[in-house]
Amino acid sequence: MANSNSWFVIINPTSGNGASKKKWPEIEKLLKTYKFEFEFEFTKHKNHSIELVQNAIIQGFNRIICIGGDGTLHNIVNGIMLQNKVPYNQVHIGVIPIGTGNDWVKTHGVSNNLENAIQTIKNGHLKIQDVGKIILNNIDKDPTYFINLAGIGFDGFVVSKVNKYKHLGAIAYLSGALLGLFSFKNFHSKVRVNSSIIESKTLMILIGICQYSGGGMQLTKTPNPFDGLLDISIVKNIGKIDILKNVVNLFNGKITNHKKVETYKSKTISVVITDINKPYIQADGELIGTGNLEISIIPKAFSFYC
Numbered sequence: 001m002a003n004s005n006s007w008f009v010i011i012n013p014t015s016g017n018g019a020s021k022k023k024w025p026e027i028e029k030l031l032k033t034y035k036f037e038f039e040f041e042f043t044k045h046k047n048h049s050i051e052l053v054q055n056a057i058i059q060g061f062n063r064i065i066c067i068g069g070d071g072t073l074h075n076i077v078n079g080i081m082l083q084n085k086v087p088y089n090q091v092h093i094g095v096i097p098i099g100t101g102n103d104w105v106k107t108h109g110v111s112n113n114l115e116n117a118i119q120t121i122k123n124g125h126l127k128i129q130d131v132g133k134i135i136l137n138n139i140d141k142d143p144t145y146f147i148n149l150a151g152i153g154f155d156g157f158v159v160s161k162v163n164k165y166k167h168l169g170a171i172a173y174l175s176g177a178l179l180g181l182f183s184f185k186n187f188h189s190k191v192r193v194n195s196s197i198i199e200s201k202t203l204m205i206l207i208g209i210c211q212y213s214g215g216g217m218q219l220t221k222t223p224n225p226f227d228g229l230l231d232i233s234i235v236k237n238i239g240k241i242d243i244l245k246n247v248v249n250l251f252n253g254k255i256t257n258h259k260k261v262e263t264y265k266s267k268t269i270s271v272v273i274t275d276i277n278k279p280y281i282q283a284d285g286e287l288i289g290t291g292n293l294e295i296s297i298i299p300k301a302f303s304f305y306c
């Protein structure tokens with residue numbers, strides 16, 4: 001069994017286009033300088049961090065350090081939420097961000113500087129944020145959890161293309177969005193949120209908890225990871241040229257004021273795709289499938305050093 005002072009460190013060697021692997025010797029040295037007692041493991045395949053965090057919890061670790069990007073953190077959160085050994089908010093996560101977008105950390109002000117991020121973890125100050133829960137197609141399968149933003153439609157389409165551009169770093173998502181724009185077809189959907197039913201042709205539906213996605217874009221209006229609510233944007237049948245004119249507004253948040261964007265705050269949302277095209281769904285930048293979905297919020301579920 002792990003002793004209560006020790007940490008388990010999960011490193012995704014592929015994140016940040018391989019930067020995590022390159023920087024590990026320096027990080028390992030810094031962790032020792034700051035007197036962390038730890039064990040570590042590199043992920044060996046795509047969803048390995050789900051399994052690694054669950055095994056660490058079984059061994060008695062309740063303090064985990066994530067070295068990677070938003071996708072690695074997403075998998076760690078899913079590993080925690082999908083286990084029953086300890087209450088999910090009793091597992092505490094420190095993040096050393098080495099990804100491409102690094103979007104989740106932007107909301108919480110976790111530094112991209114290695115030593116500053118390690119100091120933040122060492123300080124031991126915890127915050128607990130809300131977690132979104134996605135049930136896809138009403139099927140009897142494990143839910144998917146997210147901590148940053150989930151998106152249906154163009155947003156998912158960009159995630160499906162972005163791997164090709166990750167060598168470009170932070171502008172990978174914008175590059176994927178602009179290059180994919182003209183091949184994406186808007187889709188018909190029926191959304192139920194609060195007591196409204198919105199039937200429309202749609203570019204994308206965004207469900208935010210934190211503020212930034214897609215390498216710094218701000219696509220929902222007033223996300224607050226601590227308010228127990230989903231922050232929703234329904235981007236209706238906006239034209240491709242109109243999007244190009246609004247690129248700056250994707251990053252400064254003003255896109256939510258566009259007349260074709262409807263915004264809502266809600267504890268739940270359900271989306272039925274009424275179209276033969278089944279758009280991609282992404283959660284925290286990871287593709288999770290296609291189809292109809294229900295999303296709810298679990299208040300104060302994810303505990304992290306900040």
Ligand SMILES: Nc1ncnc2c1ncn2[C@@H]1O[C@H](COP(=O)(O)OP(=O)(O)OP(=O)(O)O)[C@@H](O)[C@H]1O
Nearest residue numbers: 015016043044045046069070071072099100101102
């Ligand atoms: N050993 C591995 N081999 C291949 N893929 C992996 C491995 N470990 C994890 N992955 C996958 O790598 C993907 C990318 O990881 P991550 O999101 O952390 O980095 P990133 O894409 O560079 O950053 P960001 O999401 O912040 O843009 C995730 O989908 C994860 O499942």
